[in-house]
Amino acid sequence: MSDRAEWADVGERVRECRIAADMSQEQLAAALNLDRTMIAKIERGIRRVDALELSKLSAVLDVPLAYFLSPPPLIVSRRTEMVDDGETEAARQSYSLEVALTAWLNDVRQLIESGTLTAPAIERYEGPVQDVSDARRAAWWVRTQVGLDNEPIDSLMRVCERLGQLIAVVDVPGEGASLIEDELAVAVVSKRGNPGRRRATAAHELGHLIIGDEYSTDMGVHVSRDGREAIVDAFAAELLLPTRAVTAVGGGALHREDLVVLAARYRTSWTLTIRQAVEAGAIDKATARGMRQRTPTRAELMEAVGWAPQPDLEHVRVPPSYAHAVVEAYKKALITAPRAVELMRGQLVAADLPVRDEAELQP
Template sequence: MKDGGQWTGVGDRVRECRLAADMSQEQIASAMNLDRTMIAKIETGVRRIDALELAKLSAILKVPLSYFLSSPPTVVSRRTELADDTVTDATRQSYRLEIALSTWLSDVQQLIELGELAAPRIERYPETVEDTLGARSAASWARGRLNLGLDPIDSMMAVCERLGQLVAIVETPGDGASLVEDDIAVAVVSSNGDPGRRRATAAHELGHLIIGDEYSSDIGVHSSRAERESIIDSFSAELLLPIDAFTERLPAGPTTKRDVLITFAAKYHTSWSLTLRQATEAGLIDRDTAKTLRQRNPTRAELMEAVDWAPQPDLEAVLVPPRYAHAVLQSFKNGLITTSRAVEMMRGQVSAADLPARDYPDLEP
């Protein structure tokens, strides 16, 4: 049984999930066929909630049932607490991402506890990063660890995995979030936005890991959050599209600077804004030219033509890391998880029909 303090914790998570869903106590009460005061008492921990009611709340708020029953990871608690008088669209998105992140961490931890998954070794940049120049050096170091040189990154998910971070694509508004707990590094990237944005978000979250978890929380109290995020963005941009590539990998075919930049954006799978940023840093274009080119985004046909119409599936068709997917399948084959749990853990990448037949049925209630 949960004591009073634990029930208060459940109530806090119910309240914050409700606010993140932009729903009132009256709306929740109506959906559950309860009086509004009952919801208020649940949120304050005064009234206990039974399993059936919690399952209904899970469905209404679109939050995994397990999230209400376990404390959120320590790192996630750095966020500003959701409150009725301070909640905004941005804080709602942040909270929803953190729910997805906590759920992703829980799934990874379950597979590790089952003995089917070993967390990848976390790589850390050995130097202190204090500015954008240091961030670019960290990105070059990461590329060196991967033996990438100046080559394009084919799969950001594979890169993150090799450097110690397991990334999942989630159907949640926003961009991304990451944390480290017990030497397990996880991140989530929103499925919203185009693949270029997803790759930039994954690279950004990887930057928090590579540069250091202490950096992502409280390093440099003299720097603003915007300045710290700008440094991480520099890491992300350099990791995806190194500045030196503009001098050593110039394409021979295109004639205009826009054509050249389209080729880089297509081959390195980067957004147009990131490509222009790196081209400006490399001195290929000046800031006025970059400003003009921002108004002339390349079309999908132009980008596909630049790579001879090759498919670009990164962070689109693949939603979970390969080693994680293998662990889920092995857990399913070995009867350690049910069919529905396997599908849930794969986050839509496979359906029940895609799973192999087993010699024994699910032991589900």
């Protein structure tokens, strides 16, 4: 790659991060004490950026410095539709997710290189997946792999980790994104959505891993992009709430109270619960339309099962093996306390870290 092309890449990443931060060129220039024309030239790749300026850009835009310098990974899935107009909210969300995903990939790699984390082996469904029926069979295969049968998923993060995907919950707008690089599968899910939506997004990203993306399976050849997303969505729905679990309730047509119990037990959104009930033949489409207008209240969910469902993917932000690796790296003085807190993405604060035995660390 030529020097000019490299600076063009840096400039494009600066532009993406500025848009993700919802800043104008004038605002970014003011924060850096530069003229707006300098920002325009940087983004067009016709002005180089020195190390100090890159450091300031990293701080102002709140992205890792390495994001500007590393080649962008291939994003397998991004749960915000990109559009031609880069100034839209959809574009900002997409850029924010890409930054968060790249940072997550780099953090996972740092722990792997430190020797405290081993990347989980990726497992993929070997059967053909070209339609929603195939996708539902793939979801059932995942459930059998982790020994769930018809039971609710307690921790979707653990399921994803078991199948080879490390998920982080991040505080950025959007829904989620995932990638696979050198047999390392990572994904991010935005914490800003409601609990049911977060779980659906995480299951969707796992679907891209298990089923495969457009570059690695026949699904990419025979199905449009919208068709692929519909297939992966079917996988996610069946993984979270199997139609077999729906049909096991009552053995016939279900009432709204039955669906409230299912939504509470399986911690799924009301929309997904109704969708699976229709798929299972437990309610018809006309009934479903009426039910969608009556979303259960928190009190109804508590009454249905006797307890308030603990939101998944909220307080736990990183996978168990990753959290263990962070603590081990800190105990071995491979990372500082602030870095350990940063790596944990809000799951703990400095006071939560164990006390290091400095004597044991002496050479």
